[in-house]
Amino acid sequence: MGRALVVALALSVTACANKPPMFLEERMPHACRGKQAKAECAGWVFDRMMRLFLTPYRDARIAAYIDEVGQRLVRASGDRRTWTFEVLDDPEVQAFTGLDTSVFIHRGALTMLRDESELAAVLAHEIGHVLGNHARENLEESSRSVYRSQSAAFEDVRYARDDEIQADELAVLLVARAGYDASGVSRMLRAYAVVAPDSGGSPDDNHPAWRERIARVQALAATLPGGRQNAAHFRARLATLVVGRDPLAVSRVGEAIVFAHAGFAVDLPPHLAVDVDTNDVSVQTSEHGGFNLRILDARVAKMYPKQPNATSAAEVVLADRVALVIIATGPDASRLAQQVRARVRSPRSPELAALRPTRADMGAPRMLWVP
Amino acid sequence: MIGTVAVRGVDSDLAQTLRSLIEARAGQRLEDAPLREDLKRMWRLGVLADARVEVTGDELAYVVTPRPRIGRVVIPMPDPVALRRFALLAGVQFDPARLHRIASATEVNYVRAGHLDAHVAVTVAPRSDRIDICVAATPGPRVTLAKLELAGARQIPDDVLRKVMHGAKGGVNVVGGIYDADALNTDRIWLLAAYFDRGMLLAQVGTPIVERRGTRLAVTVPISEGPVLRFGTIWTDNMPHIPLPISRGQVASRVRIAEVREALATLVGASIDVRTEIHPEKNEVDVGFVAERRWPWDVLSSWRSRSP
Numbered sequence: 001m002g003r004a005l006v007v008a009l010a011l012s013v014t015a016c017a018n019k020p021p022m023f024l025e026e027r028m029p030h031a032c033r034g035k036q037a038k039a040e041c042a043g044w045v046f047d048r049m050m051r052l053f054l055t056p057y058r059d060a061r062i063a064a065y066i067d068e069v070g071q072r073l074v075r076a077s078g079d080r081r082t083w084t085f086e087v088l089d090d091p092e093v094q095a096f097t098g099l100d101t102s103v104f105i106h107r108g109a110l111t112m113l114r115d116e117s118e119l120a121a122v123l124a125h126e127i128g129h130v131l132g133n134h135a136r137e138n139l140e141e142s143s144r145s146v147y148r149s150q151s152a153a154f155e156d157v158r159y160a161r162d163d164e165i166q167a168d169e170l171a172v173l174l175v176a177r178a179g180y181d182a183s184g185v186s187r188m189l190r191a192y193a194v195v196a197p198d199s200g201g202s203p204d205d206n207h208p209a210w211r212e213r214i215a216r217v218q219a220l221a222a223t224l225p226g227g228r229q230n231a232a233h234f235r236a237r238l239a240t241l242v243v244g245r246d247p248l249a250v251s252r253v254g255e256a257i258v259f260a261h262a263g264f265a266v267d268l269p270p271h272l273a274v275d276v277d278t279n280d281v282s283v284q285t286s287e288h289g290g291f292n293l294r295i296l297d298a299r300v301a302k303m304y305p306k307q308p309n310a311t312s313a314a315e316v317v318l319a320d321r322v323a324l325v326i327i328a329t330g331p332d333a334s335r336l337a338q339q340v341r342a343r344v345r346s347p348r349s350p351e352l353a354a355l356r357p358t359r360a361d362m363g364a365p366r367m368l369w370v371p
Numbered sequence: 372m373i374g375t376v377a378v379r380g381v382d383s384d385l386a387q388t389l390r391s392l393i394e395a396r397a398g399q400r401l402e403d404a405p406l407r408e409d410l411k412r413m414w415r416l417g418v419l420a421d422a423r424v425e426v427t428g429d430e431l432a433y434v435v436t437p438r439p440r441i442g443r444v445v446i447p448m449p450d451p452v453a454l455r456r457f458a459l460l461a462g463v464q465f466d467p468a469r470l471h472r473i474a475s476a477t478e479v480n481y482v483r484a485g486h487l488d489a490h491v492a493v494t495v496a497p498r499s500d501r502i503d504i505c506v507a508a509t510p511g512p513r514v515t516l517a518k519l520e521l522a523g524a525r526q527i528p529d530d531v532l533r534k535v536m537h538g539a540k541g542g543v544n545v546v547g548g549i550y551d552a553d554a555l556n557t558d559r560i561w562l563l564a565a566y567f568d569r570g571m572l573l574a575q576v577g578t579p580i581v582e583r584r585g586t587r588l589a590v591t592v593p594i595s596e597g598p599v600l601r602f603g604t605i606w607t608d609n610m611p612h613i614p615l616p617i618s619r620g621q622v623a624s625r626v627r628i629a630e631v632r633e634a635l636a637t638l639v640g641a642s643i644d645v646r647t648e649i650h651p652e653k654n655e656v657d658v659g660f661v662a663e664r665r666w667p668w669d670v671l672s673s674w675r676s677r678s679p
Contacts, residue, residue: 128459131455131459132455132456132459133455133456137480140484141483143540143541144483144538144541144542144543144551144554145537145538145539145540145541145543146537146538146541146543146544146551146554146557146558147537147554147557147558147561148553148554148557149553149556149557152553155475155476155479158472159472159475159476159479162469162472162473162476165469166456166459166460166463169459169463169464170459173462173463183384186384211388211391211392211416212415212416212417214388215385215388215389215416215417215418216416216417216418216464218382218384218385218388218418219381219385219418219437219438219464220440220463220464221384222381222382222384222385222437223437223440370391371387371388371390371391371392
């Protein structure tokens, strides 16, 4: 979403009032007041919009723990803004930031870690990107809507690699300042290097090679006093973490699709080709038609048009904060969408009992990148 | 003969990482060991201030000194956005090459925001146990475009040409906005494409001429359009006779040539090389389409490999 659109969106909800207005049920920051919306406002709005399209991980204890460690790092940084740390329900190994002070980590990324200092390292790395303003500068550049020469693009990749180095350095400093063992950063990098090998020096890769990153954080960590790892505490707090695909997100149980977390089930006609992905389901009903099921934030789902285009139709079933969105395609899309909607119900107890997620063994040995 | 290889001067974790770069091995003759290359690889990691080799008996030791840390970072006139990266360097390892890159990146950020005279200088003050740095940034005034002329453009309307250029949405390379030389230089390709798509295959878009008065720029992009060329002889090679949707006398549009090329590639099952010969005296261009495979044997084998 371009910065101009985000700022326009922010301006459109800004009123001439003493108190900043509301946006998605949250009070906007003072930077959004008046006609001169600032970059902070654009970042704040962007993060809230982005969150609508992400799937939070529904384990309140784990979410609270991640937030607790994140806030400890924020206090160590001295930054006075309000930060959020959220776990996303995705088995991929990934962590990222928004444009403001939001940090997101996939539950897949948590399964690779073995103690609290490594968890702090991941979160601190992302905090480092925000403190260094890296994402905002990238957004400013992309909002210019220009094409760059090859040499300029190559230089931009070099600068992006320096951003990664800076985020690593800040991770070491913040982790140490928060009282953790600074070598957790190099262990964290070594764990992730196993699943994300170097791209062989590709000029498009905006990450430095793992060996260089690891050497840099090792050199810096060696100059800092030791700290705690809290491995046992980490294992206890993450004991309920699900590894791999979460069957409670979406599963096929007999002739029904069950979205256990969201509280929906859909009875399927028999003998259809069904493809169940991490968070959505595709069903083919004929050679040229079918439907897709997915769970979205209710606020996003409400924006879905009944007829997105000439050959598709949408039905939305709302629950409290989530919605089941049915997108049908094909020559009779509208009728198909209504037929599917008529088959929506709540999950039954036997169906829920059949869904058993696999819990991560956070004490299991793991592979580390060996230099 | 090398008996053992050691790394000294750093803690065990970093020593292990450095050791992974060493290709000198126990059992090698010292004169055959790639000592210089080993040192270069270690140096490129950016964490060492010094690295040397010492030989004691049969022990080959790489004695290294890690870089010192940056102590104070002084920014006399802090720009909170552009110089944030520098302020965050306090406490990290001193890496002069990286400091230079950060200074360059900061200058580029200023220039892209319209401060064409921006300059960022970093001075270094070594202390006993650290290195302090001072960052002086002079963004200079913001310079904007007073005029952007596409001189010589007659056959394609000015507004049509400006639509193929980029940056208008971001206030770049438009009157009143920022001048971005790199982006405008890249847009020359799009301008040329606009001419080629209309058969003006001899068109040239020259290097922009920039005149500056204070904080205002006048930029002229010289364009030489040339005539509209038409197809002359059209030929094919390494393929059977296939009627083509272009014919002699039609406007020789780049897009039409590309469409024919794609269609032939699909039909023939081979990549197609386009050969052109321009006859400026007749305003004509001969176009040939050459399949890189031999018809029919290679094509038949490619069809066979594609079948289920």
